Amino acid sequence: xxxxxxxxxxxxxxxxxxxxxxxxxxxxxxxxxxxxxxxxxxxxxxxxxxxxxxxxxxxxxxxxxxxxxxxxxxxxxxxxxxxxxxxxxxxxxxxxxxxxx
Amino acid sequence: xxxxxxxxxxxxxxxxxxxxxxxxxxxxxxxxxxxxxxxxxxxxxxxxxxxxxxxxxxxxxxxxxxxxxxxxxxxxxxxxxxxxxxxxxxxxxxxxxxxxxxxxxxxxxxxxxxxxxxxxxxxxxxxxxxxxxxxxxxxxxxxxxxxxxxxxxxxxxxxxxxxxxxxxxxxxxxxxxxxxxxxxxxxxxxxxxxxxxxxxxxxxxxxxxxxxxxxxxxxxxxxxxxxxxxxxxxxxxxxxxxxxxxxxxxxxxxxxxxxxxxxxxxxxxxxxxxxxxxxxxxxxxxxxxxxxxxxxxxxxxxxxxxxxxxxxxxxxxxxxxxxxxxxxxxxxxxxxxxxxxxxxxxxxxxxxxxxxxxxxxxxxxxxxxxxxxxxxxxxxxxxxxxxxxxxxxxxxxxxxxxxxxxxxx
Numbered sequence: 128x129x130x131x132x133x134x135x136x137x138x139x140x141x142x143x144x145x146x147x148x149x150x151x152x153x154x155x156x157x158x159x160x161x162x163x164x165x166x167x168x169x170x171x172x173x174x175x176x177x178x179x180x181x182x183x184x185x186x187x188x189x190x191x192x193x194x195x196x197x198x199x200x201x202x203x204x205x206x207x208x209x210x211x212x213x214x215x216x217x218x219x220x221x222x223x224x225x226x227x228x
Numbered sequence: 229x230x231x232x233x234x235x236x237x238x239x240x241x242x243x244x245x246x247x248x249x250x251x252x253x254x255x256x257x258x259x260x261x262x263x264x265x266x267x268x269x270x271x272x273x274x275x276x277x278x279x280x281x282x283x284x285x286x287x288x289x290x291x292x293x294x295x296x297x298x299x300x301x302x303x304x305x306x307x308x309x310x311x312x313x314x315x316x317x318x319x320x321x322x323x324x325x326x327x328x329x330x331x332x333x334x335x336x337x338x339x340x341x342x343x344x345x346x347x348x349x350x351x352x353x354x355x356x357x358x359x360x361x362x363x364x365x366x367x368x369x370x371x372x373x374x375x376x377x378x379x380x381x382x383x384x385x386x387x388x389x390x391x392x393x394x395x396x397x398x399x400x401x402x403x404x405x406x407x408x409x410x411x412x413x414x415x416x417x418x419x420x421x422x423x424x425x426x427x428x429x430x431x432x433x434x435x436x437x438x439x440x441x442x443x444x445x446x447x448x449x450x451x452x453x454x455x456x457x458x459x460x461x462x463x464x465x466x467x468x469x470x471x472x473x474x475x476x477x478x479x480x481x482x483x484x485x486x487x488x489x490x491x492x493x494x495x496x497x498x499x500x501x502x503x504x505x506x507x508x509x510x511x512x513x514x515x516x517x518x519x520x521x522x523x524x525x526x527x528x529x530x531x532x533x534x535x536x537x538x539x540x541x542x543x544x545x546x547x548x549x550x551x552x553x554x555x556x557x558x559x560x561x562x563x564x565x566x567x568x569x570x571x572x573x574x575x576x577x578x579x580x581x582x583x584x585x586x587x588x589x590x591x592x593x594x595x596x597x598x599x600x601x602x603x604x605x606x607x608x609x610x611x612x613x614x615x616x617x618x619x620x621x622x623x624x625x626x627x628x629x630x631x632x633x634x635x636x637x
Binding site: 148149150152153156179181182183185186187189190210213214217218219 | 381384385394399402486491493496497
């Protein structure tokens with residue numbers, strides 16, 4: 128996984144690219160900790176460049192949602208494509224997490 | 229008839245030609261007019277001329293007349309026999325129509341019954357095709373896609389939950405490892421301190437030895453400290469081994485959790501799409517199947533209706549039979565009238581033959597014109613021998629029909 132963090136208008140945008148798999152759990156956790164420690168209102172994971180995700184990646188999204196809500200943050204997944212979108216639809220992640228197209 | 233009587237009365241004897249017998253013209257004309265009045269026919273001028281010209285009339289003898297009457301009686305007999313034979317044929321035909329109609333009616337009724345049963349079976353199939361029995365529960369086919377999706381979603385949700393929990397556990401294990409690392413650091417510090425303590429204890433022992441008796445007590449203390457240091461050293465080694473075991477355990481758990489959490493769900497996506505297509509296809513096919521069966525049921529119902537109409541339609545046979553009976557009755561009346569005239573002729577002209585003379589040659593020429601083999605045989609018997617025939621059975625009809633000109637359909 129590669130990531131890039133941008134902050135604008137109280138919204139933290141984390142752009143993910145390549146693939147999000149189990150082996151990225153450590154890096155993902157660190158990103159999440161940094162986002163929460165910086166402060167803000169909304170965190171968006173930009174997925175347009177993310178090629179694929181496995182079940183661990185979906186689990187990480189769910190954990191991120193719980194952690195951010197616990198700290199009174201809004202959380203959204205933005206612009207999923209291809210396999211990522213299919214998987215989000217299959218798992219009906221949209222019932223739990225806001226998915227912006 | 230009156231003309232003959234009058235002329236016969238005027239004749240001297242039988243040999244006299246009534247036409248040559250003298251008689252006045254008006255008397256003759258009166259006779260002719262009386263004749264026509266009796267028969268109810270109009271007076272023909274030709275008759276009056278002949279009668280008026282009695283003296284110049286054709287040369288007919290009594291014998292010629294009797295012979296002519298014999299021939300008429302013979303013809304009358306042929307006509308009677310022919311009419312009788314025709315009545316027989318009409319009766320046979322009527323009975324055949326009646327039998328065949330009854331048979332057809334019965335078969336059509338069976339056909340209607342079978343078509344009705346077929347319709348019922350089709351509707352039953354339609355009902356059965358709409359649903360499936362599973363563990364005593366009746367489930368409609370149209371609900372299958374929903375049930376399947378629900379089941380698949382359940383599986384996916386469980387996978388998702390398991391993955392999430394696995395990642396959470398991994399995070400927890402990561403924290404454990406961090407703490408273990410800190411513990412290892414502490415153990416390092418303990419070992420370092422212990423090493424220094426041991427050195428100090430050695431130095432103390434050396435100084436105690438230098439001090440002689442005064443340092444004996446100090447030497448004992450230093451020895452004890454060294455012993456303590458060795459004990460601490462053993463303990464720290466044990467702790468390091470335990471920590472190592474914990475670390476290895478945690479890392480092992482890490483690896484196992486990775487297997488649980490890191491599931492590539494691309495196959496599930498493809499499987500779900502394929503299942504959705506299959507279910508959609510199954511439902512569409514079932515709808516098509518139901519539609520086709522419904523059409524078939526409608527056709528079967530139409531057949532039942534048409535066949536019932538056919539059965540009603542065969543009632544024409546009753547009307548036909550009545551008409552044929554009327555025809556037979558009429559022909560019988562004609563036949564009886566012919567017989568009556570024949571009897572009257574014999575009574576009036578005693579010279580005619582009391583037995584009807586049948587022209588066999590002419591008769592056979594009529595019979596030979598009949599094309600149905602079994603009808604020809606009955607005609608011959610009736611015409612030549614005036615024998616009544618029984619109505620032929622199916623075998624006779626079939627055997628004769630194969631040799632005759634019957635069109636079968």
